[in-house]
Amino acid sequence: MNWVVFDDKVRCFQDAQPWLSRQQVASTLLASFDEISEKAWKMTEGLRGTHERKAKAAVIEKQLRARRKKAPATVKWTTWKPDSLVEVAKLSKEAFIKAPPAGFKYDASLHEEANKNDPTGRITLGPKFFELPVNTRNIVLIHEIGHDLSDITLRDGSAFELADAGAFGKKNERGELMRGINGKYTPGENMAEAYAVLWEDPSWLRKVFPMAYHGIIKAAKTNGFPLPKGVTDGS
Secondary structure, rough: OOOHHHHHHHHHHHHOOOOOOOHHHHHHOOOOOOOOHHHHOOOOOOOOEEEEEEEHHHHHHHHHHHHHHOOOOOOHHHHHHHHHHHHHHHOOOOHHHHHHOOOEEEEOOOOOEEEEEOOOOOEEEEEHHHHOHHHHHHHHHHHHHHHHHHEEEEEEEOHHHHHHHOOOOOOOOOOOEEOOOHHOOOHHHHHHHHHHHHHHOOHHHHHHHHHHOOOOOOOHHHHHHOOOOOOOOOO
């Protein structure tokens, strides 16, 4: 939450309702103040009158929330199936563009093979993806799914704890990873790559990056992400 914006909103509402204490106004607003109300409030900065700004912000906020309700549901990747992912990897570019599978979309302007920047959680594939062998495509898809898991570990701090413990290799004098799993340089990318390599070559991951191996298994089990058959011990 942007507390500067929130404080501004509290002052404005108290000006319009002077019979209410600042604490009463703040308590009321705090229950509903989120990124949508913050955006609506910022969009009314040019309005001088307190009552006018308050009314306009309420209208904008209502419109923004209505749009959000119409937005596609966020894709949950904890239930992905290995067999169905392989089927996606086998598709030709033409077949994929004609009928993108659920959870995926195509972007002809994408410079990398794939990414997971779509706000609904879909995986975006670009032209370069379809130039890869099918087996490599499958690992790329698992890496992108791994970003859902890595995002969780970034939020709970476990990815940084693993990095600090040396799970992804040595750091330089600035505290930056010098070279992690398959050349990755950030904790988040290393967690996503660890998840992909766990499916591609778990024995290599366990031998070369043992802490990452155990760490990604623990994270997957804790958060309900599928694990390869035979890979169950994260202790």
